[in-house]
Amino acid sequence: MTVPPPDGSRDRRIEDPSNLWLIHPLGRLLLPVAVARGISANAVSIAGLTLGTAAALAYARLGDWRFALIGLMLSIGWLVADGLDGMVARATGTASPLGRMLDGLCDHGVFLLIYVALATVWGTPAGWALAFAAGGVHAVQSSLFEGERTRFHRRVKGVALVAAPPAPAASSLVRLYDRVAGMPDRLAMAFEQKLAASPDPVATGARYARAAVAPMRLLSLETANVRIFMVFVACLAGDPRLFWWFEIVPLTAILLIGLAWHRRVERTLLSSVISSAPAEAPARYLVKEQGQ
Numbered sequence: 001m002t003v004p005p006p007d008g009s010r011d012r013r014i015e016d017p018s019n020l021w022l023i024h025p026l027g028r029l030l031l032p033v034a035v036a037r038g039i040s041a042n043a044v045s046i047a048g049l050t051l052g053t054a055a056a057l058a059y060a061r062l063g064d065w066r067f068a069l070i071g072l073m074l075s076i077g078w079l080v081a082d083g084l085d086g087m088v089a090r091a092t093g094t095a096s097p098l099g100r101m102l103d104g105l106c107d108h109g110v111f112l113l114i115y116v117a118l119a120t121v122w123g124t125p126a127g128w129a130l131a132f133a134a135g136g137v138h139a140v141q142s143s144l145f146e147g148e149r150t151r152f153h154r155r156v157k158g159v160a161l162v163a164a165p166p167a168p169a170a171s172s173l174v175r176l177y178d179r180v181a182g183m184p185d186r187l188a189m190a191f192e193q194k195l196a197a198s199p200d201p202v203a204t205g206a207r208y209a210r211a212a213v214a215p216m217r218l219l220s221l222e223t224a225n226v227r228i229f230m231v232f233v234a235c236l237a238g239d240p241r242l243f244w245w246f247e248i249v250p251l252t253a254i255l256l257i258g259l260a261w262h263r264r265v266e267r268t269l270l271s272s273v274i275s276s277a278p279a280e281a282p283a284r285y286l287v288k289e290q291g292q
Contacts, residue, residue: 011153011209014216018225019083023076027084034088041089041099045106048081052110059231060117063238071235075228078110082224107224111138114231118240127241134244138227141247141255145222147184148262152216156209158201160192161185184259191266208269215261221254 012020034044055074061067085103089095112135119131154161191208198204227247234243 011156013209013213014149014152014220016220016223016225019223023079023225024083026080027087030080030084031087031091034084035091039088041085041092041094042102044081044085044088045099045102048078048085049106049109051075051081052078052106053113056110056113056117059114059235060121062118062121062235062240065236068232068235072228072232075231079225079228082107108139111135111224111227118231118234118243122240130241130244130248134247137248137252141222141251144184144255144259145219148216148219148259151184151188152209152212155195155212156205158195158198158203158205160196160201161189184263187263188266191270194270208265211265211269212262215258215265218254218261219258222251222258226251 010019015024033039051074055071055078058067058071058074082103085099086095089099115131115135119128122128122131151161195201195204195208227243230243230246234240234246
C-alpha cells in the first residue's frame with residue numbers, strides 16, 4: 001500500500017513546520033500498517049499515552065542529556081500517535097465522540113504527567129506553585145488556540161457559525177472558565193454573521209484565509225510541538241523553571257498578540273464584505289449546539 005496523501009483536514013499554510021515535515025509524514029507512513037492490522041484509533045491513542053508516560057519518566061532525570069534525548073524521542077512518538085489516531089479514525093470511518101474525548105484526555109494526560117514529574121524532581125514548594133500556575137495557563141492557552149484553529153479551518157470552506165446560547169454550568173469556576181474561553185467566539189461573531197450573509201461564502205472564506213494566515217502562523221507556536229522542545233531544553237539545562245516560565249510569559253504574550261491580530265483581520269474585512277445575500281444564494285452555516 002502506498003503512503004496516502006494528506007487528507008485535507010488541516011490547512012498546511014498554518015501548520016507547525018515540524019508537523020509538515022516530520023510528525024504528519026511519519027503518521028502517514030504508519031497509517032497503512034495500522035489499517036491493515038486492524039489497529040483502532042483508540043488503541044493508537046492509548047499507545048500515545050504510553051509513550052508520553054515513558055517520556056515524562058525520562059525527563060525526570062534532570063540534567064542528564066541522554067535521558068533528555070530519550071524523552072524527546074519518546075515525545076516525538078507520542079506526537080506521531082496523536083496525529084495517527086485521527087488519521088485512522090477518518091480512514092476507517094470510526095470517528096466518534098468517545099474517540100475524540102479519549103484523544104483529548106491522552107493529550108492533556110501526557111502534559112500533566114510531565115508537569116508532575118518535573119515538579120516532583122525539583123521538589124520545592126515554589127516549584128510546585130510555578131508548575132501549577134504554568135499548567136493552568138497552558139490549559140487556557142490550548143483551549144483558546146484550538147478555538148482559533150477550528151474557526152480558521154471552518155471559515156476557509158465558507159462555513160459560518162451561528163451560536164446558540166450556552167447552557168449555564170453548575171460550577172462557578174466552570175462558568176468563569178467558559179466565559180474566558182468563549183470570549184473570542186463572542187468577539188468573532190460579527191464576522192461570522194457577515195460570512196453567513198455573503199453571496200459567495202467560499203470566495204469570502206478564501207479572502208479571509210489570505211489575511212488570517214499570518215496571525216494563525218504566529219498562534220501555531222502554541223502547539224504541543226513547541227512545548228515539547230522547551231521541555232527538552234529545560235531538562236538539558238537541569239532546570240524545569242525554564243519551561244514553566246516559557247509557558248507563563250512568552251506563550252501567553254504570543255497568544256494575546258495572535259488573538260488581537262486575528263480580531264483585527266476580522267474588523268478589516270467587515271468593512272469590505274457584502275453584508276446581505278440574495279434569496280437564491282442561501283448562506284452556509286453551522287449551528288453551535290449547547291454544551292459544545
